[in-house]
Amino acid sequence: MELTFFLQQMINGVALGSLYGLIAIGYTMVYGIIRLINFAHGDVMMMGCYFAYFGILMFSLPWWASFAVALLLTAALGVLMDKGAYLPVRNAPRISALITAIGVSFLLENLGLVVFGGRPKGFETPDMFNEVYEVAGLMFPALVLWTPLLTLAILGIILLIIYRTKTGRAMRCISHDMETTKLMGVDVNRIISITFAVGSAAAAAGGIMWAMRYPEINPLMGIIPGFKAFVAAVLGGIGNITGAMLGGLLLGIAEILLVALMPELAGYRDAVAFGLLILILLFRPTGLMGTKLPD
């Protein structure tokens, strides 16, 4: 195999993996703090894409403004979801919370189908991301370069929030021991809502880049990336944000290499993530970087 071909595929893998990582951050934050697999996370990502789409198309905002508004709206949706559906079942058995999450997921998908229609919509990529650079025989679409950079920036911001702010400290406390944190006078429900907001905004950012990559969006687009991002989160050790990012990268690279090296197995691409998930849970259930034992 030629080196340039390999490098090209690695770059693609890193770009795809960053997207999985961005979406995985939301899973891992929410799981870390309230032990809930937020099934609807992929669908929150989908809603983020539609917000951005309508921002450009209907309100003719410049793309950057539209993306920013989409992030804010998606964060608000995350809070709404938490307050409306997850807060009432917070003290219920964990399986009840999981069923609620599955319900919310289907609600968002089907609302999407009803409101936006099932037909895929073309997503307009800003010109800036459409250019193609050529360096030493390697082709870099601008988007493939921008994705990991933006992802790193977002990761940095989230890490800053978690490790350098009071809110972040409260988040870490809750994931350690929610009851004691309550006793210390922390408004736990507010902190959890903020966690949902941050995670949802990260998912929206991932989703928008996903939409530019494929350039089309539909109401069911969140399902597969959502599942894969969850796998990435488990791979990196659920609850661990840097781990989620690494898990995402690993998954993205593995997937791209499978398709590139064994094109005849390309149809099994979507099964790779689940195969990996099963292997991890069997042999290293704490994930690659995990410190918390899954139940």
Place this chain on the structure above:
Amino acid sequence: MDPNHLRNQILSIAGTVVLLALLYVANTQGSDYTIRILNNIAIFIILAVSYNLINGVTGQFSLAPNAFVAIGSYTSALLTLTPMEKEISFIIEPCIWPLSVITLPFIVSLVAAGVVAALLALLMGFPVFRTRGDYLAIVTLGFGEVVRVIANNTQSITNGPLGLKGIADFTNIWWAWGFAIITVFLIGRMIRSSYGMAMKAVKFDQAAAEAVGINTYWHKMLAFTTSAFFQGVGGGLLAHLITTISPVLFTFFLTFNLLIIIVAGGLGSTTGAIIAAILFTWGGEALRFVEEPMDLGFIDIPGIPGMRMVIFSVILVLIMIFARQGLMGTREFNWNWVCRKLGIGGRS
């Protein structure tokens, strides 16, 4: 031992006879539409009651019934299709050898469907039951997806995305309800047996169950494979009812429907699963109007496809928030209760 055991058994048999008589009337007098709905109800009862065994009774939150229904559908369909039909259907790649020449009777294909699904469950069980709780949910979900991906890609066995067409419409009201009654009877017996007791113990407190000497792993396996067997049979019946199957039929969507049924009925209650399966199937038909164009005189509402699923999703979330017990909780129908309510005294 219940002193009214004999009376209750007689009442159960009488109840079954009445049900069969009603079905006979429906089958001869009812429209095709009615019969179709009755068949759907029977199949959903089979799927929901068996799904409830692993999720409700044993408390292991599997999300893989779509995998077993898929395996059952494909197995039985491939076994009843004639070699000629297979040759016509498999246009991209021919069907592989032993499958391409055999045609078996319907009943054999149904049993085979159940057995293959149960074998798959057995294989899956080894890794799956090393996890618990929501991780088990995700792993089983993963298996469900993998089965669908495989069905999409093994062109020479499943005919890939094209699916199988021209499956004989063997499923009629007697096959469907016959198997529904058998499923309810056998799974009911299992739940009331010492195995069922052990399964319930696993659900309420796994550590305590282990402490009293219950082999939790084995009982989870038993519930999982039994449930898969009946889901496979249900899949076989489904394939011969709708006569065309393809991988898109067996997505997570199917699991979601079954999940709503057992949650609404009350996780752990077979009676609840049956009632909810009837309500869901009938309600799904009754709610069709919300997707049709409406003319309210002053305003025209165009048809909104997908509206029913929005309603079902909202119902699921509302049940979880306000009525976690579902219709029945973990209670079951029993004749003693009925007789007491009717004022017919029994020995106590």
